[in-house]
Amino acid sequence: MPLNASTIFPGIPLGRGVTILDTHPEGLVALYKPCRILSHPNSETDRKLCLIQASWSKDRERYLWKNGKDTHRFYLLHRLDSLTSGVILGCVNPNLARELKQQFSKQKVAKTYYALVSGFVQDSKSEWQDVLRKRRFGSGLLVTTDRRRGKTAKTHVEVVETKRNHPKLSLLRLNPMTGRTHQLRFQCAKRKFPIIGDTTYGNFSLNRDIQKATRYQRLFLHAYSIRIEWHWKQRQHYFRAKSEIPEEFNKLMDFKMA
Secondary structure, three states: OOEOHHHOOOOOOEOOOOEEEEEOOOOEEEEEEOOOOEOOOOOHHHHHHEOEOOEEEOOOOEEEEEEOOEEEEEEEOOOOOOOOEEEEEEEOOHHHHHHHHHHHHOOOOEEEEEEEEEOOOOOOEEEEEEEEEEEEEOOEEEEEEOOOOOEEEEEEEEEEEEEOOOOOEEEEEEEEOOOOOOHHHHHHHHOOOOEOOOOOOOOHHHHHHHHHHHOOOOOOEEEEEEEEEEEEOOEEEEEEEEOOOOHHHHHHHHOOOO
16 A cells, blocks of 8 residues: 555655555655656746646756755656656665665666557567667657677566457566666567557557557556665665556557457
């Protein structure tokens, strides 16, 4: 059950639909981020669409707000694409935040995603490896393969369920070993299994048909769980948080289009 925010931060200005999933006594916080909510603002006009309704420091990668005479800070440890829902971690202790960010940079954080993709994925288990490079494309980002100047992206893939009637769909469990921009979205699309609702790398015609038939307007990619370990104050700590798969995933797997 989501925790009551007032027991941790009196007056925390959570964004629309954002809830606290779990906390650690040292100040680590797991939040649920809905689809179309930004991890952080890219401009002042983005503030109403953000994880926390507070001022953002790009240099310090943290939110700041006041409650009476008290000043509160929330350090973002990683990011989710705006269209991706699920669990995201932050921290209120600046020293611990630095330590935990090291775990992310060393790729020592275990993350699990679920994706609903177009097509029938035959291999029940596999490992995808690509060399990716992100490029500016208009006001956004686009990822391509670039063996000369790109960075390695590696993901463990497991097929959870398949649906053979129209539209053919597969539910995948994805465990990224690296954290590249648009990694999961690009890797699925490259193998001709685009994630449903992806407006950058997806099957645009199928997306339109599904949206028209179901009224679902989302990317079907969900950050299900995250696990992190760290050594702090002469003790080994462990934290795991999860966010259940949205009901739209199961409903779409059961849906039959004419």
